[in-house]
Amino acid sequence: MDCSITNALPKPKTVTVNGKVIPREVIAREVQNHPAEKPILAWQAAARALVVRELLLQESARLGIQAEPLSDTEGRRETAEEAAMRTLIEREVVTPQPEETVCRRFYEQNQMRFRSGDLYEAAHILIAAPHTDAAARANARMTADTILSAVRADPPLFAEFARSHSDCKTSAQEGGRLGQLTRGQTVAEFEIALQRMRPGEFAVAETRYGFHVIRLDQRAPGRVLPFELARDRIADYLATSVRHRALAQYVSVLAGRADITGVTLAAAGSPLLQ
Secondary structure, three states: OOHHHHHHOOOOOOEEEOOEEEOHHHHHHHHHHOOOOOHHHHHHHHHHHHHHHHHHHHHHHHOOOOOOOOEOOOOOEOOHHHHHHHHHHHHHOOOOOOOHHHHHHHHHHOHHHHEOOOEEEEEEEEEEOOOOOHHHHHHHHHHHHHHHHHHHHOOOHHHHHHHHHOOOHHHHOOOOEEEEEOOOOOOHHHHHHHHHOOOOOEEEEEEOOEEEEEEEEEEEOOOEOOHHHHHHHHHHHHHHHHHHHHHHHHHHHHHHHOOEEOOOOOOOOOOOOO
């Protein structure tokens, strides 16, 4: 074993905030809350989080903040440090609630966020074939095309073909019927095919499972949620966004006044708060 390689690995630097050391074992425990592609990135994220915590604790101590720990509905109680940080933030980071005009402008510019998906009623016949087997895929396509031609010529044959040919055992006994479908209930390729079809139409769609002969029976367009019903959700979203930015700016001010070693708090492209 070449020990020179092991000895060459850089050790994490000691992390301090205004002279107070954040122990490495504390950072190591915090790492589990910051998953990352590489261990060093997880370590840095954990160290930054603990530096932010220490900045808030030191500031609350400087201001002499006394706080009573609160309990949640499940009986979990804050620690004294958590209570101090919460009170500090409530006192120092004050953000206004978004006005109605701001909420309405956000609603008008992002209406697709508040639109329910289309509702489909469809049936299918699955001719399964492994995605990696080119010959099986070609044969499945030929079978699907043959069935498509047959059911277009004689639509009542669809249920019979579903029972005798479909590899989807769940729907086969129901004549291929899938019931009502909404966004996200099928694989993307199948959903895209439904979006392109009109009620009463037949089509073939290729997915990772094989080829589907699809019959679209009905389609009910989605609708946009009225502003009155979306207002509270929008206000909460905007208030949270503003509060997060304000908190990040507040921490930046604290960091600018502090002597921090061992970690760069605001790495390029990284937020202060994670």
